[in-house]
Amino acid sequence: MNARSAPAGEERGIPLPERQAEIRPGEVHVWHGTLEASPDAVTPTEESRARRMGSPRRRREFLVARGALRRVLAGTLGIDPLLVPIVQGAHGKPRLGSDRRPPIGFNFSHSGDRFVVAIALGMEPGVDIERIRARRDLAGLARWSFSPAEQEEVAAAPEPMDAFYRVWSRKEAVIKADGRGIAIGLDRFDVNAGEPSALLDARWEGAAPGEAAHWSLHSLEAPSGYAAALAVRRPAVEVIVRVPPPPSG
Numbered sequence: 133m134n135a136r137s138a139p140a141g142e143e144r145g146i147p148l149p150e151r152q153a154e155i156r157p158g159e160v161h162v163w164h165g166t167l168e169a170s171p172d173a174v175t176p177t178e179e180s181r182a183r184r185m186g187s188p189r190r191r192r193e194f195l196v197a198r199g200a201l202r203r204v205l206a207g208t209l210g211i212d213p214l215l216v217p218i219v220q221g222a223h224g225k226p227r228l229g230s231d232r233r234p235p236i237g238f239n240f241s242h243s244g245d246r247f248v249v250a251i252a253l254g255m256e257p258g259v260d261i262e263r264i265r266a267r268r269d270l271a272g273l274a275r276w277s278f279s280p281a282e283q284e285e286v287a288a289a290p291e292p293m294d295a296f297y298r299v300w301s302r303k304e305a306v307i308k309a310d311g312r313g314i315a316i317g318l319d320r321f322d323v324n325a326g327e328p329s330a331l332l333d334a335r336w337e338g339a340a341p342g343e344a345a346h347w348s349l350h351s352l353e354a355p356s357g358y359a360a361a362l363a364v365r366r367p368a369v370e371v372i373v374r375v376p377p378p379p380s381g
């Protein structure tokens with residue numbers, strides 16, 4: 133995988149142009165796409181991170197995914213993909229190393245050959261896409277990763293597999309919006325499996341009284357065979373899908 137020549141100081145904050153004014157406060161822009169291997173748009177720092185990854189498959193996935201993320205952010209910001217100042221934040225959550233106010237929050241997810249990017253002003257979105265695969269031990273997986281209320285709802289659902297992936301993608305979106313990842317405690321909050329999607333209760337460390345009411349959770353339209361969700365700690369947001377997923381089927 134060949135990286136194009138990289139800018140100096142990707143870890144430094146750089147001033148960004150005004151182009152992101154296209155995203156208005158209260159909006160979350162969601163970009164869907166298919167992972168494509170070229171052209172590459174990763175920096176030497178990202179290449180050396182990839183080299184430290186165990187398997188060639190994981191390495192290739194990371195580079196292709198990071199290139200996709202850079203291209204979407206670059207299109208929104210109106211700058212070269214290699215100049216997008218992506219830095220690693222707390223708990224590994226990537227953020228823009230820019231001192232622009234309001235700050236631009238973004239999040240990224242990929243699964244199978246699909247990716248989703250969410251971008252917002254002054255908010256931290258969390259996004260997740262999951263390729264739906266038949267799982268033999270659904271109950272066991274749910275026991276490991278879902279709260280008791282979520283396990284019950286999935287077990288009682290008419291289509292437990294679909295319900296399982298709806299819950300999974302919603303929980304991932306929430307833990308990624310928060311930024312702590314699984315350290316937040318997967319059993320310390322409840323999402324629903326039905327529609328409309330909602331964070332029902334949050335008992336994690338640092339939760340405010342009535343924490344769940346501060347959040348919005350959205351199912352995202354996804355291609356057939358995928359489930360996707362978006363979460364943000366703001367009671368109401370407008371979700372704007374910038375590139376619609378291809379027709380299902």
Ligand SMILES: CC(C)(COP(=O)(O)OP(=O)(O)OC[C@H]1O[C@@H](n2cnc3c(N)ncnc32)[C@H](O)[C@@H]1OP(=O)(O)O)[C@@H](O)C(=O)NCCC(=O)NCCS
Pocket residue numbers: 194197198222223224225226239240241242243259260261277300303304307308309310311312313314318
């Ligand atoms: C990041 C994490 C929360 C999700 O990873 P994932 O579902 O395997 O993969 P996704 O593609 O959806 O997300 C990975 C991307 O999220 C972003 N990310 C990394 N750490 C993050 C964090 N703490 N918060 C938000 N986003 C993060 C990065 O862009 C990362 O992509 P990269 O590795 O190319 O840099 C991972 O740390 C994790 O804990 N995964 C397991 C979660 C789990 O067991 N869930 C059970 C059901 S809820």
